[in-house]
Amino acid sequence: MAGAGRGAPKDPDLPGQPVLVRALTLLGQFSEQRRALNLSEMSRLSGLAPATALRLLRHLTEWGALERLEDGRYVVGVRLWEIASLSPRGHGVREIALPYLEDLYEVTRHHVLLSVREGREAVLIDRLSSRTATEVAYRVGGRMPLRTTAVGQVLLAYGGAELQDELLAGGDGPGPAPGPGGADSAGLRAVLADVKQAGVAVVRRTHPSRTVSVAAPIHGAGGGVVAALSIVVPDEEVPAHELVPLVRAAARAISRNLGHRAKASGAWRHVQPQDSSASQGD
Amino acid sequence: MAGAGRGAPKDPDLPGQPVLVRALTLLGQFSEQRRALNLSEMSRLSGLAPATALRLLRHLTEWGALERLEDGRYVVGVRLWEIASLSPRGHGVREIALPYLEDLYEVTRHHVLLSVREGREAVLIDRLSSRTATEVAYRVGGRMPLRTTAVGQVLLAYGGAELQDELLAGGDGPGPAPGPGGADSAGLRAVLADVKQAGVAVVRRTHPSRTVSVAAPIHGAGGGVVAALSIVVPDEEVPAHELVPLVRAAARAISRNLGHRAKASGAWRHVQPQDSSASQGD
DNA sequence: TCGTACTTTTCACTGAGTGAAACTGCACTT
DNA sequence: AAGTGCAGTTTCACTCAGTGAAAAGTACGA
Numbered sequence: 001m002a003g004a005g006r007g008a009p010k011d012p013d014l015p016g017q018p019v020l021v022r023a024l025t026l027l028g029q030f031s032e033q034r035r036a037l038n039l040s041e042m043s044r045l046s047g048l049a050p051a052t053a054l055r056l057l058r059h060l061t062e063w064g065a066l067e068r069l070e071d072g073r074y075v076v077g078v079r080l081w082e083i084a085s086l087s088p089r090g091h092g093v094r095e096i097a098l099p100y101l102e103d104l105y106e107v108t109r110h111h112v113l114l115s116v117r118e119g120r121e122a123v124l125i126d127r128l129s130s131r132t133a134t135e136v137a138y139r140v141g142g143r144m145p146l147r148t149t150a151v152g153q154v155l156l157a158y159g160g161a162e163l164q165d166e167l168l169a170g171g172d173g174p175g176p177a178p179g180p181g182g183a184d185s186a187g188l189r190a191v192l193a194d195v196k197q198a199g200v201a202v203v204r205r206t207h208p209s210r211t212v213s214v215a216a217p218i219h220g221a222g223g224g225v226v227a228a229l230s231i232v233v234p235d236e237e238v239p240a241h242e243l244v245p246l247v248r249a250a251a252r253a254i255s256r257n258l259g260h261r262a263k264a265s266g267a268w269r270h271v272q273p274q275d276s277s278a279s280q281g282d
Numbered sequence: 283m284a285g286a287g288r289g290a291p292k293d294p295d296l297p298g299q300p301v302l303v304r305a306l307t308l309l310g311q312f313s314e315q316r317r318a319l320n321l322s323e324m325s326r327l328s329g330l331a332p333a334t335a336l337r338l339l340r341h342l343t344e345w346g347a348l349e350r351l352e353d354g355r356y357v358v359g360v361r362l363w364e365i366a367s368l369s370p371r372g373h374g375v376r377e378i379a380l381p382y383l384e385d386l387y388e389v390t391r392h393h394v395l396l397s398v399r400e401g402r403e404a405v406l407i408d409r410l411s412s413r414t415a416t417e418v419a420y421r422v423g424g425r426m427p428l429r430t431t432a433v434g435q436v437l438l439a440y441g442g443a444e445l446q447d448e449l450l451a452g453g454d455g456p457g458p459a460p461g462p463g464g465a466d467s468a469g470l471r472a473v474l475a476d477v478k479q480a481g482v483a484v485v486r487r488t489h490p491s492r493t494v495s496v497a498a499p500i501h502g503a504g505g506g507v508v509a510a511l512s513i514v515v516p517d518e519e520v521p522a523h524e525l526v527p528l529v530r531a532a533a534r535a536i537s538r539n540l541g542h543r544a545k546a547s548g549a550w551r552h553v554q555p556q557d558s559s560a561s562q563g564d
Numbered sequence: 565t566c567g568t569a570c571t572t573t574t575c576a577c578t579g580a581g582t583g584a585a586a587c588t589g590c591a592c593t594t
Numbered sequence: 595a596a597g598t599g600c601a602g603t604t605t606c607a608c609t610c611a612g613t614g615a616a617a618a619g620t621a622c623g624a
Contacts, residue, residue, distance in 0.1 A: 019301045019581070020338060024345040030368050040601055049583045056302060063306045067371070070504070076365060078400045081372030083358060085423025086312045090363030099413065118360045131381065141367025222352070301612070322570060331614045336572070
């Protein structure tokens with residue numbers, strides 16, 4: 001890029017940023033509640049001078065990353081969506097997992113979710129829901145907290161100690177921090193330990209409605225956990241312990257299809273009786 | 283960006299490109315058959331110097347547009363997928379259309395496709411397929427030709443004269459040009475006229491397998507055609523004329539949900555008897 | 565040990581990118 | 595009809611972010 005131009009630094013953080021990062025910052029301004037933005041908004045939100053924002057937006061639009069509505073506002077373009085559909089952790093896992101998610105859905109007729117971890121949150125990759133199932137809080141492409149959701153707990157449990165420390169110490173980005181000094185760290189650690197050794201997370205919620213979620217880890221070819229699968233049912237409609245084997249079986253089938261070779265031996269015998277999976281009120 | 287550096291222009295086209303465009307060019311190198319690329323490949327394919335490509339790739343990776351595998355190769359990242367899921371013409375239409383696609387799928391148990399136009403091709407936004415349905419040629423996120431597919435013909439028929447001229451004159455990007463001098467222009471024009479006034483396209487194929495596709499246009503709030511919906515069935519299993527009302531009804535329901543107010547009046551009476559929809563061998 | 569291929573760092577040079585200011589066009593008010 | 599305000603766009607002199615060849619580092623196989 002070029003210099004900070006003639007003018008003095010307007011914003012303490014922004015001026016030194018490379019062009020590319022500035023352009024990505026522009027892209028990052030789009031969100032579920034801001035799907036269409038005009039120049040002034042983009043400029044204001046990103047902290048870029050209008051002239052600069054305009055130039056970058058033009059390049060992005062020309063390439064197809066953005067599209068322009070008749071009223072002049074910018075929206076995310078199909079070209080970008082198309083490239084993004086090549087994301088292995090996005091559409092990639094989805095393509096492989098979908099048939100199994102469908103099986104699970106056909107059998108239970110409740111919500112089936114697939115997520116991956118991105119930073120300190122989970123991203124919902126796909127969701128199958130009948131119109132008659134309970135209300136859902138999350139949108140495909142949206143983010144979910146790691147601490148309080150079943151998929152989140154699975155991803156967190158298998159995400160490595162580093163991530164857990166990070167999350168238990170600091171805030172988990174958006175959303176309220178757990179407490180002043182890291183309130184329920186010990187509790188969460190215990191939950192995660194249970195999840196990890198049971199191979200499932202069970203989370204009970206009362207908030208949007210009374211539900212139970214059961215989630216299991218999906219392993220990639222390298223052995224690491226690359227995604228998590230869960231099923232969300234109205235509480236007390238189906239006993240959770242009946243769902244556990246279903247969810248685990250589906251997750252294992254998907255893992256196998258991703259090239260994961262399950263560890264041989266007695267894990268089977270160990271895990272099965274240890275049915276007391278992690279749980280957390282609300 | 284900065285100058286062409288010390289060296290003389292290496293490639294006649296590339297050197298003058300702005301940084302942002304170069305970065306987008308890098309993104310554009312990913313394709314279905316190239317989902318993971320290493321530095322040398324990216325550098326070679328994009329025509330950028332390795333050092334330059336590396337710097338840009340680092341920025342893209344840092345932001346999350348790309349992710350790096352253990353072996354050093356780059357793949358499209360979840361962050362990009364997440365932003366892209368906000369694309370109105372991508373996941374946007376999908377979200378609204380999905381329930382209707384599902385209905386269509388439940389009733390017929392055959393392939394149901396949803397596409398939008400992007401330049402001179404169609405992009406497949408979603409596909410519902412039972413495992414027992416006929417084989418499919420296209421992948422979600424992939425491109426389909428406008429001339430030879432039912433959805434393509436719908437998008438083309440409603441895409442304006444400019445687009446049609448463009449496509450009939452020149453090549454349609456990838457894929458073989460129709461013929462030396464624009465072979466079957468007249469034929470295609472007639473087909474498109476039929477499609478437009480019938481409100482459906484019917485295409486018969488023999489190639490991967492014998493199938494009939496029936497497609498109908500989806501209108502947006504502004505009245506323009508924003509997407510096309512189609513159903514693909516094995517030939518002679520279901521008579522095409524039985525599918526036409528199903529597909530049209532679904533397309534209209536989706537249009538209404540997108541805020542389209544159907545033109546009042548006798549279109550109904552006109553269109554219905556004009557059942558001879560467009561068709562094309564292979 | 566050498567060879568090859570890929571990745572990363574270095575560095576002197578320079579034009580691509582910068583942003584304040586001016587201008588245009590539109591909507592709404594006085 | 596003249597005035598006000600704001601979003602979008604263009605201009606332009608300045609300069610530092612970006613450049614790419616070359617060199618150094620790394621990994622793997624013969």
